[in-house]
Amino acid sequence: MTKPRFTFSSLKGIPDVLPPETILWNKIESAACEVFGSCGYDEIRTPVMEPSELFLRSIGESSDIVAKEMYSFTDKGGRGISLRPEGTAGVVRAYVEHNLPVRPAPQKFFYRGPMFRYERPQKGRQRQFHQIGAECFGASHPGMDAELVMMLMAFLEKAGISGLSLEMNSIGCPECRAAFKERLRAYFGPHLPELCPDCNRRFEQNPLRILDCKVERCIEIGADAPLISESLCPECRRHFDSVLALLTAMKTPYAVNPRMVRGLDYYTRTVFEVKSGRLGAQNAVAAGGRYDLLVSEFGGPETPALGFAAGMERLAKLLAEETLFKDLMEKTGGQPEVFIAPLGDAAGAAALVSAGLMRSRGIRVEIGWDGSLKSKLRRADKMGAKLVVIIGEDELKSGMYKWKDLKSGESGEIGAAEIPGLLSR
């Protein structure tokens, strides 16, 4: 072996996902497909790259995501391009570009895939991460808000993730939010010297964020700050009350968090977050809300819309801790049902034929090509195979293969075609 001149590793904050963790991902994704499908959502796949302008216009230039976290570059044609930092902008672009508003409302989509943000990695946060999300266009009724939230919770439950809490808030329409910001500035203005440097910056950029500052003094000062719920216009108030009433009626547990803020500029009215206490500082596993103005800002007709996104890595981390799923992993985590040990070249052909028959029936079969019979068996055991089938010269002659159940130690002989029957005993 010559020593490699260079070694490579994946980029900072952009890790590989290896088995058996990928099995968790598949389980989460299949739960999503099933639940979302039953709610009338179909999958949409949009590019991972979009014009940078798309994100500037949707997420908002003041957001850190756009200001400093985008992977942006200029392509050979001089176009400004960015890797998507979130999924909604692309879906809205596709919705408008393909004139989907002419299809009957509501139009409902879900998506999944990698997102990119140039941030310092920490627990639950990476530079490439994966989201699975849903978007619904053309429904303004609060019933759709409640339905979307319930769909999200049903998905998480179906995926097998427990210990989550749902927080609801309304950040109103641009009118009531603007009024609220002024009330906040009026309240915090006199306290500016006492607030932390970050909050002094927030005071200018987005005073709502002062409300969820983590500095103790800021929390104290903010304790008596006005709440958005007191500033909502009658329409927004009615909408929010209606959403909450529906959740209550459906016995979906939630808590109103009047201090919840969203990171993206496009949200209006309903916003929500699903949190876990087991994820460190990055405790949100899913978040979303209504964005009634974004479609028209993208050149489409005025179209109310709402959606959410869930973080796959965070969900997978939680799911990996579920004891229920640990058991499942032990039973099905990439373990062959049948391990065929051929001895000699002629037996190899017979092993392939036999394996092919079983595999076409969906049985997971491993063939042990290398090593002695002993090492083959040892490997079968380590792989967690249920059944070993041995094919040597004697077996080829008689057509009866030796088998052994590695759990019970039972063994015997059986015709090649009968092997699957042994599995269902």
Add this chain to the structure above:
RNA sequence: GUGGGCGUAGCUCAAUCGGCAGAGCACUGGACUGUGGCUCCAGUGGUUGUGGGUUCAAUCCCCAUCGCCCACCCCA
């Protein structure tokens, strides 16, 4: 971008005051010629993240750099 912690075998970790880089697990093979697990034996595996500096001598001390972890900012 800011602050703190940590980098020794695939993994978990040792290495006395600065003095020959080790163990367990894992992997491969053998003991047992065609029957796994248990036991025993052996083997593979390292420029101690990288580059400088101090020193007779550096895994150890110093500097830089890269990476990882945690937190802030921000966010799924």
